[in-house]
Amino acid sequence: MSTRAPRTRAPGRRATIADVAVAAGVSKATVSRFFNHRERLLTPDIAARVEKAIAALGYSPSPMAQALSRGRTRLIGLIVADITNPYSVAVLRGAEKACQDAGYLVMLFNLGNESGREREALNALAGYQVDGFILNTLGRGAGVVDAVALHGKPAVLVDRRHAGMHADFVSLDNAGAMAQVCEHLLDGGFRELLYITEPQKGVSTRRERAGAFSDCLAAHAPQVKGEVFESEEGDTAGLNAALRALQQRAKRGRRQAAVIAGNAVVTLRVAGAMTQLGWRFGHELGFVGFDDPEWAPLIGPGLTTLSQPTDEIGRAAAGCLIERLQGLEGAARQLLLPGELVVRGSSQRAQA
Amino acid sequence: MSTRAPRTRAPGRRATIADVAVAAGVSKATVSRFFNHRERLLTPDIAARVEKAIAALGYSPSPMAQALSRGRTRLIGLIVADITNPYSVAVLRGAEKACQDAGYLVMLFNLGNESGREREALNALAGYQVDGFILNTLGRGAGVVDAVALHGKPAVLVDRRHAGMHADFVSLDNAGAMAQVCEHLLDGGFRELLYITEPQKGVSTRRERAGAFSDCLAAHAPQVKGEVFESEEGDTAGLNAALRALQQRAKRGRRQAAVIAGNAVVTLRVAGAMTQLGWRFGHELGFVGFDDPEWAPLIGPGLTTLSQPTDEIGRAAAGCLIERLQGLEGAARQLLLPGELVVRGSSQRAQA
DNA sequence: TTGTAGGCGTTATCAG
DNA sequence: CTGATAACGCCTACAA
Numbered sequence: 001m002s003t004r005a006p007r008t009r010a011p012g013r014r015a016t017i018a019d020v021a022v023a024a025g026v027s028k029a030t031v032s033r034f035f036n037h038r039e040r041l042l043t044p045d046i047a048a049r050v051e052k053a054i055a056a057l058g059y060s061p062s063p064m065a066q067a068l069s070r071g072r073t074r075l076i077g078l079i080v081a082d083i084t085n086p087y088s089v090a091v092l093r094g095a096e097k098a099c100q101d102a103g104y105l106v107m108l109f110n111l112g113n114e115s116g117r118e119r120e121a122l123n124a125l126a127g128y129q130v131d132g133f134i135l136n137t138l139g140r141g142a143g144v145v146d147a148v149a150l151h152g153k154p155a156v157l158v159d160r161r162h163a164g165m166h167a168d169f170v171s172l173d174n175a176g177a178m179a180q181v182c183e184h185l186l187d188g189g190f191r192e193l194l195y196i197t198e199p200q201k202g203v204s205t206r207r208e209r210a211g212a213f214s215d216c217l218a219a220h221a222p223q224v225k226g227e228v229f230e231s232e233e234g235d236t237a238g239l240n241a242a243l244r245a246l247q248q249r250a251k252r253g254r255r256q257a258a259v260i261a262g263n264a265v266v267t268l269r270v271a272g273a274m275t276q277l278g279w280r281f282g283h284e285l286g287f288v289g290f291d292d293p294e295w296a297p298l299i300g301p302g303l304t305t306l307s308q309p310t311d312e313i314g315r316a317a318a319g320c321l322i323e324r325l326q327g328l329e330g331a332a333r334q335l336l337l338p339g340e341l342v343v344r345g346s347s348q349r350a351q352a
Numbered sequence: 353m354s355t356r357a358p359r360t361r362a363p364g365r366r367a368t369i370a371d372v373a374v375a376a377g378v379s380k381a382t383v384s385r386f387f388n389h390r391e392r393l394l395t396p397d398i399a400a401r402v403e404k405a406i407a408a409l410g411y412s413p414s415p416m417a418q419a420l421s422r423g424r425t426r427l428i429g430l431i432v433a434d435i436t437n438p439y440s441v442a443v444l445r446g447a448e449k450a451c452q453d454a455g456y457l458v459m460l461f462n463l464g465n466e467s468g469r470e471r472e473a474l475n476a477l478a479g480y481q482v483d484g485f486i487l488n489t490l491g492r493g494a495g496v497v498d499a500v501a502l503h504g505k506p507a508v509l510v511d512r513r514h515a516g517m518h519a520d521f522v523s524l525d526n527a528g529a530m531a532q533v534c535e536h537l538l539d540g541g542f543r544e545l546l547y548i549t550e551p552q553k554g555v556s557t558r559r560e561r562a563g564a565f566s567d568c569l570a571a572h573a574p575q576v577k578g579e580v581f582e583s584e585e586g587d588t589a590g591l592n593a594a595l596r597a598l599q600q601r602a603k604r605g606r607r608q609a610a611v612i613a614g615n616a617v618v619t620l621r622v623a624g625a626m627t628q629l630g631w632r633f634g635h636e637l638g639f640v641g642f643d644d645p646e647w648a649p650l651i652g653p654g655l656t657t658l659s660q661p662t663d664e665i666g667r668a669a670a671g672c673l674i675e676r677l678q679g680l681e682g683a684a685r686q687l688l689l690p691g692e693l694v695v696r697g698s699s700q701r702a703q704a
Numbered sequence: 705t706t707g708t709a710g711g712c713g714t715t716a717t718c719a720g
Numbered sequence: 721c722t723g724a725t726a727a728c729g730c731c732t733a734c735a736a
Contacts, residue, residue: 014503016729027707032731043705063479064419065729068712073416075480078460083445086438093435096462105476108430108460110448124457127415128427151366271650295647298623368713379723384715395721417713420728 015057024053035061067129076104076321077125079118081137083110086264087291087310088136091158094314095134102322104131111137126151132321134158135167154324158317161204166332168320172308173336174205178212180341181260181288181306186224189349190286191255193217193226194246196239196270197262200230209262209290225253231269239273247284256349258286264293271299281346288347290339301345309337367409376405387413419481428456428673429477431470433489435462438616439643439662440488443510446666447486454674456483463489478503484673486510487519506676510669513556518684520672524660525688526557530564532693533612533640533658538576541701542638543607545569545578546598548591548622549614552582561614561642577605583618591625599636608701610638616645623651633698640699642691653697661689 021028026046034042034050041047053059067073076099080088096106107130109121118137125133133155156168185193195213200206210228217226229242243259250257261267267289274281281287281300289296292307316335373380378398386394386402393399405411419425428451432440448458459482461473470489477485485507508520537545547565552558562580569578581594595611602609613619619641626633633639633652641648644659668687 014729017731018729028730029707029732030705033706036731040705046706060475060479062481062729064416064425064481065712066731068414068416068420068714068729069731071712083441083448089435089441093462093464096435096460097464100461105480106460108448108458109452110445112445112449123412127412128457129414129416268646268650271647275650293647294620295623295645295651298620298627299647299650366713369715370713380714381716381723381725382721385722388715392721398722414713417728418715420712420730421714421716423728 014062015059017059017061019057020050020053020059023057024049026050071129072131073129074104075128075130076106076132076134076318077109077122077128077130078106078134079109079111079121079125079137081111081115082113083108084113086293087159087308090308090310091136091314091317094311094316095158095318096314097311098315098318098322102318104318104322122151126153131325132156134317134321136160154321156317156321156324158313159205168317168324168333168335170313170317170320170335171205171337172313173338174208175212175215176336177290177306177308177339178209178260179216180339181290182213182216182220184304184341184343184347185258185260185286185288186220188258188286188347189256190258190347191224192246192250192253192257193224193260194242194257195226195228195260195262196231196242196266197228198230198266199232206262213260225249225255231266236269236273236276239269240277243270243273243277243279243285256286257284258288258347261287261289264289264291267291267293267296267303267305271303274300282348286347286349288341292342296342297344299346301348304344304347305342307340307342309339312337366414367411369411369413371409372402372405372411375409376401378402423481424483425481426456427480427482428458428484428486428670429461429474429480429482430458430486431461431463431473431477431489433463433467434465435460438645439511439660442660442662443488443666443669446663446668447510447670448666449663450667450670450674454670456670456674474503478505483677484508486669486673488512506673508669508673508676510665511557520669520676520685520687522665522669522672522687523557523689524665525690526560527564527567528688529642529658529660529691530561530612531568532691533642534565534568534572536656536693536695536699537610537612537638537640538572540610540638540699541608542610542699543576544598544602544605544609545576545612546594546609547578547580547612547614548583548594548618549580550582550618551584558614565612577601577607583621588621588625588628591621592628595622595625595629595631595637608638609636610640610699613639613641616641616643619643619645619648619655619657623655626652634700638699638701640693644694648694649696651698653700656696656699657694659692659694661691664689 017028017031020031031050034047063074078095080092082088099106107125107128109125111117111121132153135155136158156170159171161169195210197206197210200210213228217224231239246257259270261270279285288304290306292305296303296305369380369383372383383402386399430447432444434440451458459477459480461477463469463473484505487507488510508522511523513521547562549558549562552562565580569576583591598609611622613622631637640656642658644657648655648657
């Protein structure tokens, strides 16, 4: 007998490997092998007995105990800056799916936009011995770098890269996307552009888009003019003013004006401002927004958007991480996925 | 010495209780007590030594090992029917927050609308010994009842109740909400109503809303007429036809027509149909929709909505569950939270 | 091929 | 108050 006093299993309790062992009249090791080392076959007779016992007791190994023993949990920690953000959710969805398919479960930690809690999140998740991290966060705080390094677990960054960090990175090809957007607006005859973004601070994606915007302007100067405006949450007055100023410049230069919104949140703000100003998309102002929310077709004449392959991004992120977990070595990789321009009414110049 | 060969800790490895013990020159039990039984104080001297060792090694107990030992994980399993659904996400957000605050972590499982996977999800989560479940799913399949019962863990249902299941239930007060909506439309002079819902099947929330709608009609018959229409995904033709029929009936009876959308998904469909028909909210048709998405103010004259306290619902759900985990006994509770009517242009009758 | 005997990191029981 | 020691459920040398 392997256990001292094989006290009868309480009815509610999950069957353990020991229960199976006694039921099959074998040792725990044999049962364990039945699961983990199928290759070196057990005697057919024994295998059959074990299998029967397993079925009878409805046994399945406890991942917790396995984790403790092997040091791997098949758990992936997913940290999200703000689960309210549809972009994050879309990515999350793709990632969770990929994890499930690969036999991993996701432990979620939502920062609720309190970026100071990154460390706390990392520690909490690391405590549960997650095998790796998917991070869709990383404000300016460098704090995360060493924290991740500390626990020595692989991580993959989504959408927001971080300079010093040795980790795979998955994101939209921001430069390419912005180029597409600008190209489209220029083709449409727009010559006075305004790029509206949330405060750039240290957020890589925002900076990259703004940078690409400037590059684009530079490439087409001086026929095309443009500016960047940082829109703060709640500052509707500032946004309205910026739009009016844009309009003025356009009129003065006798050129068509268009706005590019840096993400869906900004799009929402701009749409609000348009209503307040009594302006219509495609008339007073051309418009293209990053992200393609489901309601984009319903605003005014339909909003032209740059749709991100969010699902793909999530899947790719999970994929990268899992490859690392399977032992892939090598330098940090970088996956830049292309966006797709979805043309609707807001970027069609109204006839004068 | 407690361990046979206190082999020096590999640099990368997390400090264990044993490491702390040797560093402080005490037994593992003492270190454990330092964390768990603060009440019965240790000798100040010893406590100080332990504390110092803990700090020096940056030790924190492994939740995994604790779980194995105590049988509780401080993990909560959250199963969501479809994480794409903003309602689910909003609830998720509230729940996750509440869990965090109470020191629980959330393990997420997204069904991706494949309701057949409920069982799989439950098992996966139960495998990790989650202490309890929050379920925002439960199609018709009764399968879940016994599965949950099987693992003997407490659960709380969100938004979708299930007859046979002994579990706390948290949701919007559907009947009250629908009454508010109807009242508002009647006050506005609308007399020909159409309630559009996703297929009711066994989904309790959908049935309750439809039921309340009918009750409301009955209470105001015969001055007010109304019907229920089940809108299938993708069946835009059917939806358009239903709207045209509504309009016909209204004209024939010389009454104002209004539509009530059962949730945000339906609202989106209706808005799409309106565009196709070339109708405007508040003119050809009055409108109120359940759920208050951020884009509601931006569609036409602004959509009047019945806003659910999603955050509150999520928090309440987590709260209920945690109370159970703390030992609360008693019959299954039912928490029906009130909705809030947000009046915008779509429900103001246009002047004739 | 199978069984025995640790060990993974904690907690809990029971002596001292 | 503190320290051995035995679980918790599983895996894995090592021995048979």
